[in-house]
Amino acid sequence: MTTQESKSVWIGLGIGLIWFLILLWPLLGIKPEGLEFGRTWYVFIRVAIAALIFVTFYQLKERGSLDSVLTPVSNAGGSIKRLYEATPKWIPILCVLGLALAYPMMTGRYGHDVAISVLIYICLGLGLNVVVGLAGLLDLGYIAFYGVGAYTYALMSLHFGLSFWLCLPVAGLLAAIAGCIIGYPTLRMRGDYLAIVTLGFGEIVRLILNNWMQLTNGPNGIMSIKRPTIYWPDFADGFAFELLKIKKLWALYYVILAIAIFTIISVYRLNFSRIGRAWEAIREDETAAELMGVNTFLLKLLAYAMGATFAGFAGAFFAARMRFVGPESFSFLESAMVLAMVVLGGMGSIPGVILGVIALVALPEAFREFELYRMLVFGGVMTAMMLVRPAGLWPAKRVGRRSEEAE
Amino acid sequence: MSEKPILELKNVSSHYGRIQALKSISIKVFPGEIVSIIGANGAGKSTTLMTICNVINASEGDIFYKGERINDVASDILPTMGLCQVPEGRRIFPRLTVLENLDMGAFFRRDSARIKQDIERVFELFPKLKERRKQLGGTLSGGEQQMLAMGRALMSSPKVLLLDEPSMGLAPLLVQQIFDIVKMINEQGVTVVLVEQNANLALQCSQRGYVLETGSVVMEDDADKLLTNPDIRKAYLGE
Amino acid sequence: MEYFLQQLVNGLTLGGVYALIALGYTMVYGIIQLINFAHGEFFAAGGYMGVIFISWLASQGVDPYICMGLGLVLAMLYCALLAMAVEKLAYKPLRNASRLAVLLSALGMSIFLQNGLMLTQGVYDRPYPTELTQGGFHFGLISISYMQIIIVSLTAILLIALNMLVFKTRIGKAMRATAQDKVMSALVGINSNRIISLTFAIGAGLAAAAGIMVGFYYGSVNYSMGFVPGIKAFAAAVLGGIGNITGAMVGGLIIGLVEIFAAGYLSSEYKDVFAFIILIGVLYFKPTGIMGENVDDTRV
Numbered sequence: 001m002t003t004q005e006s007k008s009v010w011i012g013l014g015i016g017l018i019w020f021l022i023l024l025w026p027l028l029g030i031k032p033e034g035l036e037f038g039r040t041w042y043v044f045i046r047v048a049i050a051a052l053i054f055v056t057f058y059q060l061k062e063r064g065s066l067d068s069v070l071t072p073v074s075n076a077g078g079s080i081k082r083l084y085e086a087t088p089k090w091i092p093i094l095c096v097l098g099l100a101l102a103y104p105m106m107t108g109r110y111g112h113d114v115a116i117s118v119l120i121y122i123c124l125g126l127g128l129n130v131v132v133g134l135a136g137l138l139d140l141g142y143i144a145f146y147g148v149g150a151y152t153y154a155l156m157s158l159h160f161g162l163s164f165w166l167c168l169p170v171a172g173l174l175a176a177i178a179g180c181i182i183g184y185p186t187l188r189m190r191g192d193y194l195a196i197v198t199l200g201f202g203e204i205v206r207l208i209l210n211n212w213m214q215l216t217n218g219p220n221g222i223m224s225i226k227r228p229t230i231y232w233p234d235f236a237d238g239f240a241f242e243l244l245k246i247k248k249l250w251a252l253y254y255v256i257l258a259i260a261i262f263t264i265i266s267v268y269r270l271n272f273s274r275i276g277r278a279w280e281a282i283r284e285d286e287t288a289a290e291l292m293g294v295n296t297f298l299l300k301l302l303a304y305a306m307g308a309t310f311a312g313f314a315g316a317f318f319a320a321r322m323r324f325v326g327p328e329s330f331s332f333l334e335s336a337m338v339l340a341m342v343v344l345g346g347m348g349s350i351p352g353v354i355l356g357v358i359a360l361v362a363l364p365e366a367f368r369e370f371e372l373y374r375m376l377v378f379g380g381v382m383t384a385m386m387l388v389r390p391a392g393l394w395p396a397k398r399v400g401r402r403s404e405e406a407e
Numbered sequence: 408m409s410e411k412p413i414l415e416l417k418n419v420s421s422h423y424g425r426i427q428a429l430k431s432i433s434i435k436v437f438p439g440e441i442v443s444i445i446g447a448n449g450a451g452k453s454t455t456l457m458t459i460c461n462v463i464n465a466s467e468g469d470i471f472y473k474g475e476r477i478n479d480v481a482s483d484i485l486p487t488m489g490l491c492q493v494p495e496g497r498r499i500f501p502r503l504t505v506l507e508n509l510d511m512g513a514f515f516r517r518d519s520a521r522i523k524q525d526i527e528r529v530f531e532l533f534p535k536l537k538e539r540r541k542q543l544g545g546t547l548s549g550g551e552q553q554m555l556a557m558g559r560a561l562m563s564s565p566k567v568l569l570l571d572e573p574s575m576g577l578a579p580l581l582v583q584q585i586f587d588i589v590k591m592i593n594e595q596g597v598t599v600v601l602v603e604q605n606a607n608l609a610l611q612c613s614q615r616g617y618v619l620e621t622g623s624v625v626m627e628d629d630a631d632k633l634l635t636n637p638d639i640r641k642a643y644l645g646e
Numbered sequence: 647m648e649y650f651l652q653q654l655v656n657g658l659t660l661g662g663v664y665a666l667i668a669l670g671y672t673m674v675y676g677i678i679q680l681i682n683f684a685h686g687e688f689f690a691a692g693g694y695m696g697v698i699f700i701s702w703l704a705s706q707g708v709d710p711y712i713c714m715g716l717g718l719v720l721a722m723l724y725c726a727l728l729a730m731a732v733e734k735l736a737y738k739p740l741r742n743a744s745r746l747a748v749l750l751s752a753l754g755m756s757i758f759l760q761n762g763l764m765l766t767q768g769v770y771d772r773p774y775p776t777e778l779t780q781g782g783f784h785f786g787l788i789s790i791s792y793m794q795i796i797i798v799s800l801t802a803i804l805l806i807a808l809n810m811l812v813f814k815t816r817i818g819k820a821m822r823a824t825a826q827d828k829v830m831s832a833l834v835g836i837n838s839n840r841i842i843s844l845t846f847a848i849g850a851g852l853a854a855a856a857g858i859m860v861g862f863y864y865g866s867v868n869y870s871m872g873f874v875p876g877i878k879a880f881a882a883a884v885l886g887g888i889g890n891i892t893g894a895m896v897g898g899l900i901i902g903l904v905e906i907f908a909a910g911y912l913s914s915e916y917k918d919v920f921a922f923i924i925l926i927g928v929l930y931f932k933p934t935g936i937m938g939e940n941v942d943d944t945r946v
Contacts, residue, residue, distance in 0.1 A: 016735075019727070019731055020731075022727065023724070023727060023728055023731060024766075026695060026698060026699070026724060027694070027695075027698075027762075027763075027766040027767065028766050030698050030699065030702050031701075031702065032701040032702055032704070032705040033705070034705075035702075138746060138749065185926055185929075185930050186926075188929075188930065188933075189929050189930075189933070191745050191746070191749075192675075192679070192680075192681045192745060192749060193884070193929050193933070195681065195749060196681060196877065196880055196884075196925070197925065197926055197929060199877065200877060200881075200922035200925055200926060201922070201926075203874075203877070203918070203922065204919055204922055207915075207916060207918060207919055211915040211916060332873070333757075336753060336757065339750075339753075340750075340754075343746075343750055372765065373761075373765070375757060375760075375761045376757075376758060376761040376762060376765060378754075378757060379753075379754045379755065379756070379757030379758030379759075379760075379761060380754065380758050381754070382750060382751070382753060382754030382757065383735075383736045383750075383751045383754035383755050383758065384754075385750075385754075386736075386740060386743070386747045386748070386750050386751040386754070387736070387739055387740065387751065390743065390744070390747045460833060462829055462832070462833070481832075481837075482829075482832040482833060483831075483832040483833075483834075483835050483836055483837045483838065484835075485833075485835075486833070486834060486835035487835055491833070491834075492833050494829075494830065494833065498827055498829075498830040500822070500823045500826045500827060500830070500831075501826060501827075502822065502826055502940060503819060503822060503823060503826070507819050510816065510819060511819060511820065511823050511831070511834050511836070512834050514816065514820055514834055514835050514836050515835035515836075559834065563834065563835065
């Protein structure tokens, strides 16, 4: 980096900070009582210092002064990666599985709670991954399917007294049908429009949930939803099965773990199936795929439906775990968060999505005091990731490049 | 010629993604001349012009205009320096009128009186345009669009004009008209770089020519020598 | 009959607001093919800056009508600066990236700005000094409030001004040229970066004006007020033909009228749904909109 280039970076930083100040002060400092500078200064000085540190590090890195630290670190990273790629896949999988099974014994209620959330979002993330990452369809209303699944179980349990396990596939099925309904009109649209239309559909679903009092009880939601029950061997008077309600959090953990494992395996199999190949062809270049004989219409519909099914399962579990569903849980923000988890972790990559979920669900738990700033940071990180590392934290392995990313 | 070239490419390479479109080409253009660049489709002729104008970044080599290295000059600055391109396909602004198109050619200029004069001069050169001055550019015929594109380029008072396939898709009569106008512009002092598939016509009105084949310059000579060169005649002049 | 006319008045007022917001979407999409998700936040920020400036000016003893006028101008300037900053930071570096990346960057910015507003201005509604604009006319059973007249006139003024800018001035033609063919506009000497910044600035300024109008009309503003109107305004832009400025104006009016009439005659709980239905319908049956698109046809 030449001195002229680094000078322009510093000038850019200076102008940027001044601009930031001009935008910040009216929000914090202009009050009817008078003009104040205290709060503005407080925020500004922290941002300025952070920015200065960043830019300084960036300059040093570009100039090579940090190589003594960075090169061994990246070498270590490289060797870890090579090691990982060299070991047969089943070893890390077995380790993770073992950890997952043993987890509830190692943590308390709070840990169980977080883990259940993580697993639910893993199901959601992988389902959305099928739509966005594999088939390349940007769905901003995905959470609607989650809601359909949740309300399906809630209503069926309430009105017909059906068990959780019976409702689970029904929830998935209804969500899949919803996916087909939403997918049908949107299949003709191009990328950007698809996003907004799915967003619209998501909002419509939420509005219906909120306003259709007879069916969904509107904003009050549905309460006292039954927990899942399971036949458990009872050795009291000889060998018999007892109907047990799954009440303990750690027990629910195992239920969602089972659902999550099912989802992971399904998505993995889909990814490496002929359907998965066809989706990838559609994602990379739809016209070419069509010309090669791929029935893009049916396959896109299938992507929607399959993605929706996983959300349906997750939704049914969510209703059983919370024992209450209301329309506020299914807002656009939730859709955006799931999308962020998929994108940040790495679209189309199963470990990536899992990593993304952990980063966005578990990590904020560690920073509970900053709860207020959580969404602000989330928005900023999303933009920053696109600027710096759009492929995600654990990108999918791919052959060649996306047609849009070329040139 | 002992003068310094007004436009020069030295070992310029450029890429489309990972495909190398130009392979270390060197071209000299001297003030006041008409230079043709001929070659088959895909040889890299349009790429050359786009690289000169920095729409495609040169990955290697240097581009000099009036002695200055312009590799890092933004495309929109070049017209202000007198270097103007009429790209392939005319590319007039379809939903602006003829008059507005011409006005855009002079966008960076501030001398509104001279601009009005120049518009009149363009109308003298192309009377058809004057008739249709309130019509939207997209509704003009191919030939009229070509005239409009050239008129628009003239509005920038260029010193060097880069023309990319001005004859494409035009009837022979119109093509002759266009080339006559190119010669007239050149006589008024504008240096012209002419990229053409119609090698015959191009070489006939140029002083020198370059032959491009898959991104490399395979021949450089005076135009009349190229016209009589048997290999060139076989490959490009339809013998 | 009176009910119909009353709803007509209400619909035109709302339509004007949607038109102003829709213009920002349509101009930005026309020039860089991006759905600026964060545009709704410019609308919300404008609403806030309006009351911030107006309240402070009023507390300094400035004449109330000058307060409103000056507050309007300052808020529009503020949002213009905000939009230019967002463009430079979150969109410009991604000009050659995939469409998905820019869309997600815009989404991130939308969430960031919305929460920024929430953190600096609070979660609760911020009331507007509506004492200044109370009252109106009555024609039998139809009432037209002063605020409605102000909104409709101000909208008309801004729309006419924009029309003149875009169709009669040099820089406006340059904006249209850049939208039609970005590469060619550079080749004639138009600095597309500056034009793009200007487009963002104008779009945000208009959205800010809309925010202030809404503040006065409904009595308050809220940090989340940008989300739903944003989608409806985008629907209006698509309805009119994306990139088409006249289309956005017409689209906005239509969406506003449809919403008010649907709420009045059909169902008021589901009134938000109608804009979405129109959006989906337009994209399914006539994606280029009722007045035709105006985008860069050279990009495939």
